[in-house]
Amino acid sequence: MASLLLPLCLLLLLPAAAASPGRLLPYDLLYADGVRAYVAREWGRAAELLQRALQSYAGLREARRACRAACLREAAFLGGPAGAGRWEAALFGRVLRRADCLQHCLRGRLGAAPSAHRASRAVRRDFQRREPYNYLQVAFFQLKKLDQAVSAAHTFFVANPQHLQMREDIEKYRRMSGVKSHSFRDLEAAPHWEAYEAGVQHYSADEYVQAVARLEESLSEALSALEECRALCEGPREDDDEEEMQPGLYEAVAAHYIQVLKCRQQCVLEIATKPGRFSATEDFIPSHLDLLQFAYDQVGNQMLAAECAASYLLFYPTDEPVLEKMKQYRTELGEDTAVTARESIQHYVQRSLMEKKLIYYAVEHLGEAFNDPDLWTPDELIPENLKEKHREDQEKQKQENLDMEEREERGPLPFEGIAVTMDSHQMNGTQRVVFDRVLTESECRDLLRLTKAAGEAGDGYRARRSPHTPHERFEGLTVLKAMQLAQNGDVDWRDAKLLLQASEKSRKIIESYFTPGKKLHFSFTHLVCRTAVDEKQEGRMDLSHPVHADNCLLDPEGQECWREPPAYVYRDYSGILYLNDDFQGGGLFFTEMDTVTVTAEVHPKCGRLVAFSSGKENPHGVWAVSRGRRCAVALWYTHSQEHAEQERVKAEELMKQRAVEQDQTDGEERQGAGGRGRSSSEPSAPNSRARPMSQRHKPGSDGTQHPKELRARDEL
Numbered sequence: 001m002a003s004l005l006l007p008l009c010l011l012l013l014l015p016a017a018a019a020s021p022g023r024l025l026p027y028d029l030l031y032a033d034g035v036r037a038y039v040a041r042e043w044g045r046a047a048e049l050l051q052r053a054l055q056s057y058a059g060l061r062e063a064r065r066a067c068r069a070a071c072l073r074e075a076a077f078l079g080g081p082a083g084a085g086r087w088e089a090a091l092f093g094r095v096l097r098r099a100d101c102l103q104h105c106l107r108g109r110l111g112a113a114p115s116a117h118r119a120s121r122a123v124r125r126d127f128q129r130r131e132p133y134n135y136l137q138v139a140f141f142q143l144k145k146l147d148q149a150v151s152a153a154h155t156f157f158v159a160n161p162q163h164l165q166m167r168e169d170i171e172k173y174r175r176m177s178g179v180k181s182h183s184f185r186d187l188e189a190a191p192h193w194e195a196y197e198a199g200v201q202h203y204s205a206d207e208y209v210q211a212v213a214r215l216e217e218s219l220s221e222a223l224s225a226l227e228e229c230r231a232l233c234e235g236p237r238e239d240d241d242e243e244e245m246q247p248g249l250y251e252a253v254a255a256h257y258i259q260v261l262k263c264r265q266q267c268v269l270e271i272a273t274k275p276g277r278f279s280a281t282e283d284f285i286p287s288h289l290d291l292l293q294f295a296y297d298q299v300g301n302q303m304l305a306a307e308c309a310a311s312y313l314l315f316y317p318t319d320e321p322v323l324e325k326m327k328q329y330r331t332e333l334g335e336d337t338a339v340t341a342r343e344s345i346q347h348y349v350q351r352s353l354m355e356k357k358l359i360y361y362a363v364e365h366l367g368e369a370f371n372d373p374d375l376w377t378p379d380e381l382i383p384e385n386l387k388e389k390h391r392e393d394q395e396k397q398k399q400e401n402l403d404m405e406e407r408e409e410r411g412p413l414p415f416e417g418i419a420v421t422m423d424s425h426q427m428n429g430t431q432r433v434v435f436d437r438v439l440t441e442s443e444c445r446d447l448l449r450l451t452k453a454a455g456e457a458g459d460g461y462r463a464r465r466s467p468h469t470p471h472e473r474f475e476g477l478t479v480l481k482a483m484q485l486a487q488n489g490d491v492d493w494r495d496a497k498l499l500l501q502a503s504e505k506s507r508k509i510i511e512s513y514f515t516p517g518k519k520l521h522f523s524f525t526h527l528v529c530r531t532a533v534d535e536k537q538e539g540r541m542d543l544s545h546p547v548h549a550d551n552c553l554l555d556p557e558g559q560e561c562w563r564e565p566p567a568y569v570y571r572d573y574s575g576i577l578y579l580n581d582d583f584q585g586g587g588l589f590f591t592e593m594d595t596v597t598v599t600a601e602v603h604p605k606c607g608r609l610v611a612f613s614s615g616k617e618n619p620h621g622v623w624a625v626s627r628g629r630r631c632a633v634a635l636w637y638t639h640s641q642e643h644a645e646q647e648r649v650k651a652e653e654l655m656k657q658r659a660v661e662q663d664q665t666d667g668e669e670r671q672g673a674g675g676r677g678r679s680s681s682e683p684s685a686p687n688s689r690a691r692p693m694s695q696r697h698k699p700g701s702d703g704t705q706h707p708k709e710l711r712a713r714d715e716l
Contacts, residue, residue, distance in 0.1 A: 023110070023111040024056055024059050024060065024063065024109065024110050024111065024117070025052070025056055026056065026116050026117050026119070027053045027054075027056035027057040027060060027117070027119065027123075027127070028053075028119035028120065028123040030049050030050075030052050030053035030056055031049075031050070031053040031123060031126070031127075031132060033049045034046050034048075034049030034050035034052075034053055034132070034135065035135060037049055038050075038135050038138070038139060041142075043138075043139045043142040043143050044139075044143060046135065046136075046139040047136060047139040047140055047143060047145075050132045050135055050136045050139065051136065053132055054127075054132055054133075057127050059109075060110070060117050061228065061232060063105075063106060063109040063110055064106070064231055064232055064234075065227070065228045065231040065232070066105075066109070067101075067102050067105035067106055067109065068102070068231040068234060069227075069231070070101070070105055071098055071101035071102050071105060102234075129159060129160065130155060130156045130158075130159045130160065130188060130275075131156075133152045133153070133155045133156035133187070134152075134156045134166070136152040137149045137150075137152035137153040137156065137169070140152055146173075146176070146178060146179060146183075147179075147180065147183045149173075150173050150179055150183035150184060151183055151184070151185050151187055152187070153166060153169055153170055153173060154170065154183075154184045154185060154186060155185075155186050155187040155188055157170055158186045158188075158189075158275050158276050159188075159275040159276050160276065161276045162412050164412045167412065170184075186275070188275070190221075190225060190271075190275070191217075191221040191225075192217075192218045192219075192221035192222040192224075192225055192271065193218075193274055193275075195214045195215070195217040195218035195221060196214070196215070196218035196222070196288075198214045199211050199212075199213075199214030199215035199217075199218055199291070200215075200291070202214060203215070203291055203294075203295060206298075208294075208295040208296075208298040208299045209299050211291070211295045212292065212295045212296060212299060215288055215291055215292050215295065216292065218288060219285075219288040219289075219292070222271055222284065222285065222288070223285075223344060223348065225271045226267050226268065226271055226348075229264075229267035229270050229271060230263075230264045230267050233260050233263035233264050233267070234260055254362070254366065258358070258359060258362045258366070258368055261355045261358055261359050262359060262370060264355060265352070265355060265356070265359065265370075265372070265373055265374075266373055268280075268284060268285065268373055268374065269373045271284065272284030272285075280373075282375065283315075283375055283376070285315075285345075285348065286312055286315040286316065286376060289308045289309075289311045289312040289315075289345070290308075290312055290322075292304075292305075292308040293305045293306075293308035293309040293312060293322070293325065296308060297325075302329050302332050302333055303333060303337075303339075305325075305329060306326065306329035306330070306333060306339045307339060307340070307341065307342060308342075309322050309325050309326050309329065310326065310339050310340060310341040311341040311342045311345040311346075313326070313341070314341050314345060314346065314349045315349065315376040316376055326339075352374070353378075353381065356372070356377060356381055357381060360381065360382060360383055360386065363383075363386060364383045364385070364386060412512060412516075413435075413509060413512060413513065414508050414509065414512045415505065415508075415509065417437050418435050418436070418437055418438060418509065419435065419436045419437055420433060420434070420435060421434045421435065421436045421608075422434040422600075422602075426600075427590065427599070427600035428590075428599040428600050429590055429599055429600060429612075429617065429618060430613070430617050430618075431514065431612055431613035431617060431618065432590065432600065432610075432611075432612045432613075432618060433513060433514075433610070433611050433612070434602055434608065434609070434610050434611075435509060435608070435609040435610075435611070436605075436607060436608050436609075437607050438502075438505065438506060438509065438577060438607045438608070438609045439502060439577070439579070439606060439607035440607065441606055441607075443498060443502065443607075444579045444580060444606040444607060446494070446495050446498055447495065447498060447499060447502065447527070447579050447631075447633070448579050448580060448631055449492075449495055450477065450482060450491055450492075450495040450496065450498075450499060450527065451475065451477065451527060451529050451579075451631050453477060453482070453485050453490060453491045468542075468543070468544065468545050468546060469542050469543070469544060469624070470533075470536065471532065471533055471536045471537060471540050471542065471624065472530045472531060472532055472533060472544060472624075472625055473530070473531040473533055474528070474529075474530055474531075475528065475529040475530075475531070476526050476527065476528045476529075477499075477526070477527040477528075478525065478526060478527075478647055478651075479496075479499055479500055479503065479525050479527075479647060479648050479651040480647035480648070480650050480651045480654075482495075482496040482499050482527070482651070483496050483500075483650075483651040483654040483655060484654070486654075486658075487654060487658070493658060496655075497655055499525075499527060499633070500648075500651060500652065500655060502577060502633060503522070503525045503577070503633055503635060506575055506577050506609055506611075506633070506635055507520055507522060507635070507637060509609065509611075510573055510575055510609075510611045510635075510637065511637075513611070514573060514611070514613070515573075515639075518639065519639070519641075520572070520573060520637040520638070520639065521637065521638050521639070521640070521641055521643070521644035521645070522635070522636075522637060522638075522644060522645040522648050523568065523570065523571050523636040523637055523638040523643060523644070523645055524634075524635075524636045524645055525633065525634070525635055525636075525645060525648060526633070526634045526635075527631070527632075527633050527634075528631070528632060528633075528634050529629050529630065529631040529632075530544055530586065530622075530625045530629070530630050531625070531628070531629040531630075532583070532584075532585075532624075532625045532626055532627050532628060532629075534627075537626050537627070540624055540626065542624060543621050543622060543623060543624055544585070544586060544621075544622040544623060544624050544625050544630075545621055545622035546621055547591055547595040547619050547620065547621035548619065548620070548621065549561050549567075549614065549615060549616050549618065549619050549620075550568065550571050550574045550614035550615075550618075550636065551563060551567055551568055551569050551570070551571040551572070551614040551615055552564075552567050552569065552615060552616055553566075553567050554593070554595065554616070554619055556593060556594050556595045556596075559593045559594070560593075560616070561593070561615065561616030561619075563615075568614075568636070570638045570640045570643040571614040571636045571637070571638055572613065572614055572637055572638050572639050573611060573612070573613055573614055573636075573637040574611065574612055574613075574614045574618075574635065574636050574637070575609060575610065575611040575612075575634075575635035575636075575637070576588060576609070576610050576632050576633070576634055576635070577607075577608075577609045577632060577633040577635065578604035578605055578606065578607070578608045578609075578610075578631075578632045579606060579631045579632055579633070580604070580605075580606055580629075580630070580631055581603070581604050581605040581606065582628055583625055583627060583628030583629055583630045584625070584626045584627035584628055585623045585624045585625045585626040585627070585630075586604060586622060586623060586624075586625040586630035587601050587602060587603050587604065587622070587623045588601065588602040588604070588610055588620060588621075588622055589601045589602070589620065589621055589622075589623065590612075590618060590619065590620045591619045591620070591621070592619070593616065593619060595619055595621075604630065604632065614636070
């Protein structure tokens with residue numbers, strides 16, 4: 001749902017954005033009018049105003065970029081008196097001349113009051129997140145302009161891939177007749193990203209001629225985007241806290257200048273971050289040159305390959321493989337052939353290094369803070385007393401990027417009310433997560449009732465001893481065995497059905513979180529209980545389940561995990577859905593490869609689901625159950641359909657057969673009660689198909705949806 005980041009009361013109080021020929025209207029006022037029209041369901045006016053707001057936003061950015069470029073060419077040093085004041089006149093003369101040029105240029109493009117275009121932080125954030133397109137897609141849909149609605153929806157979704165409502169809308173659009181595939185286009189697509197991804201695809205397919213063309217295009221567009229971003233850094237300081245004491249002239253100029261330099265340095269992260277992602281592509285500009293030098297070499301253009309290699313060495317002058325390639329190129333081209341780095345790259349590196357020197361001076365002497373976005377910054381540029389902190393910051397940034405990358409791979413959770421209690425970062429590992437509220441207390445009680453059958457007629461080694469320790473009794477029940485017991489009348493059908501539903505709900509959660517878009521199949525499902533044998537707990541030193549990995553044979557001494565039989569090498573993800581906590585011990589723990597160093601622990605409780613990848617990155621074990629009975633649904637999943645759990649297929653067939661029989665029985669009972677069909681005056685059953693989009697709750701509307709009441713067991 002589109003969020004009204006400006007309070008609605010404020011939007012209604014704002015004056016309408018009056019048209020003024022030849023002037024660029026402030027985009028925040030156009031946006032406010034557009035949202036106001038949206039709330040009033042004036043779809044045509046809303047679409048027009050929102051489109052004009054987007055055009056004004058783009059126009060403002062272009063005006064600032066163009067004025068900066070024009071004034072940069074025009075500005076020149078002013079003369080001044082000799083002696084101590086000369087440098088001051090030269091410095092501030094240029095500052096004043098530049099300020100005058102920018103004001104004049106912006107007035108010509110924006111109107112008499114450029115300050116009218118200073119929008120609030122909330123509105124700027126809306127445009128950065130592409131929120132206007134969220135409103136726009138609804139307005140276009142109401143106007144029956146389907147192609148434009150699809151493009152607006154897709155443009156918003158590209159930058160907000162976790163938005164559940166838009167994900168649902170996109171799927172509905174795909175199923176609609178008359179929607180063309182080319183309508184799913186990103187109206188805000190950055191040219192350098194389109195070219196870069198196409199170039200990398202060609203590169204991966206060994207199509208080096210095409211790769212060269214698209215990567216060159218991407219590099220050129222990326223450098224252009226970098227200049228635009230840098231131009232926007234020189235705008236007004238719109239986020240200052242007016243209550244703070246303002247610094248003196250020199251301090252203010254220095255602080256603002258350092259702020260501008262930091263902003264410019266961060267531009268490389270902005271252009272290297274794909275819309276919808278949180279972390280930037282590492283070494284974005286150098287990576288272009290690395291790919292290009294190899295691609296040019298493959299197509300036989302050693303001169304351009306050498307030029308790209310020389311350009312790459314400006315970033316990493318001691319890179320051994322590229323230095324070797326340079327020797328090879330010089331030999332092939334002849335020692336007399338001059339090979340120099342590209343002028344644009346030389347300018348980029350020299351300018352960036354100059355800015356870094358000034359920033360690090362401010363860090364060392366003026367108490368500034370700086371997170372250097374580049375991995376290639378030379379050590380000699382960093383002051384000695386800051387080098388250790390710089391290395392720590394670099395390592396921290398790398399870890400944060402890894403965490404971000406993992407978070408970005410997550411899909412949205414498919415059920416409401418489920419909480420992510422711990423993620424990989426909090427669990428000191430990778431591909432680990434803990435969810436809570438997957439089951440209700442009543443559902444846990446129903447499944448615990450089913451575990452009694454596991455002890456009496458289940459498949460848990462005849463309820464004698466655990467396969468892992470003589471100090472515990474093990475009881476287990478597969479989904480097929482549960483259905484067979486229900487068929488024989490030994491357990492309640494609803495409890496057996498709940499086991500299928502709970503495990504399927506867990507599968508959907510894990511698939512959506514870890515592998516969105518990639519199907520997970522059940523490998524094995526087991527309802528298991530481990531009960532402490534009271535008379536065998538004294539002096540106990542073993543575990544309920546020793547440390548192991550689920551798809552490989554763990555070798556602690558060799559720090560390796562061998563993916564070979566008898567390990568279940570096809571298993572990709574594992575899960576444990578806990579049913580109770582009224583026992584002692586029995587917690588899950590993760591270790592390093594040494595099987596000794598514990599990195600994280602998970603304490604069982606009703607409805608808690610712990611999930612993790614099944615490989616060597618997640619060795620795990622279970623502490624001894626020293627008192628009581630610990631019950632859980634153990635789950636394993638695979639991407640391989642050929643290793644999908646066949647017993648589950650049979651169990652689902654039995655459940656469907658049971659449902660058909662129940663419908664027949666219910667029909668006979670209804671006929672026996674009266675034999676009449678539905679009268680014409682009775683309301684017909686609601687259509688089971690999804691409602692059209694025009695009837696659903698729209699962003700910013702006053703309507704709300706209330707799901708019908710469901711029994712706890714049907715929530716799954």
